[in-house]
Amino acid sequence: MIALLLCATSVCAQPADDPVLDLLKSRGLAPHAAIESVVAPMRTAAADLVMSAMNYLDTRYRRGGNSAEEGFDCSGFTRHVFDSVLGLQLPRRSAEQAQQAGLASVARTELQPGDLVFFNTLKRTFSHVGIYIGDGKFIHSPRTGQQVRIESMQESYWARRFDGARRATGL
Numbered sequence: 001m002i003a004l005l006l007c008a009t010s011v012c013a014q015p016a017d018d019p020v021l022d023l024l025k026s027r028g029l030a031p032h033a034a035i036e037s038v039v040a041p042m043r044t045a046a047a048d049l050v051m052s053a054m055n056y057l058d059t060r061y062r063r064g065g066n067s068a069e070e071g072f073d074c075s076g077f078t079r080h081v082f083d084s085v086l087g088l089q090l091p092r093r094s095a096e097q098a099q100q101a102g103l104a105s106v107a108r109t110e111l112q113p114g115d116l117v118f119f120n121t122l123k124r125t126f127s128h129v130g131i132y133i134g135d136g137k138f139i140h141s142p143r144t145g146q147q148v149r150i151e152s153m154q155e156s157y158w159a160r161r162f163d164g165a166r167r168a169t170g171l
Contacts, residue, residue, distance in 0.1 A: 027057060045086060045170065046114030052085045053077075053131045053139045059148045061141050074129050077141040077148060078116060081131060088168055094118060094129040103166035111165055117153065119161040126163050 062071025066080060075094040082088045090097045097103075098118050106115050113134040121128040130140030133150065138158075141148045153159060 023051065023054060027054065045168075046112060048085050049081060049114040049131060050133045050139075053081045053133070053148075056081070056148045057139070057150070059141070061144055061146050061148075063144065065141075072141040072148060074141050078129050078131060082168070086168060095124070095126040097129055098126040098164065098166060100166070102169050104169065106165040106167045108162060108165065112167065114168070116166045118163040118165065119158060120163050121161055128161075132165065 056068055056072065056077065059068050059077075060071040061073060062076075063073050064076065065071035065073050066076040068080075072080065075090075075092060075097060078094075078097065079090045079092065082090050088102070090100055097116060103116065106112075111117070111132050113132060115132040117130050117132045117138050118126045119128040119130075120126070128140070130138040130151075132138045132153075136153050137150050138153055139148065139150050142151075151158060153162065
C-alpha cells in the first residue's frame, strides 16, 4: 500500500536522507528492506496529506481539540492536516466539512489517498471524519481515551457506518 502511494513507477530512485522514508521506517509501516529497494516519495498534494496525517499517529484524542499539543477530535484533526498541507480551511464540524464548497463527492469505489471519509457514528450522518490513506485504510482521531490511528474501512464497524467521501479540488 505505502509503496503504491509513494511510487509512481515500478522502479523508483531513493534520495538520500528522505524524511518521508525516515518517517515510514520509524513507524514500522513497511519492512526496512522494502523501503530501501522500492519506495521513493512521489510529491503530490495527496501524498503530502497522508504523510502529514501520519506525523500525528498516537496523538491523543481531545474533544474540541485542534492541535497536536492539546490533542485532536476527528474534525479538528482533518481540519489541521488540510490547513497545514493545502491551506484549505475546513469548517470545524465533520457534518459541515462534508458540505464544504470545493469538495467533490467521491464514490467508495473511487477513493484515493487524501480523500475525506465520513461515517455515521452518533446516529446522524457525517458525525465522524478521517483521511483515506489507500488500501482500504484511513487515519483518524477516534474517541476519548484513544489516539490518532490507522484502521481498515473493511472492519464491520466502519463498513456499516460509511456515509460517503469528499475530495479537495485538484487532488
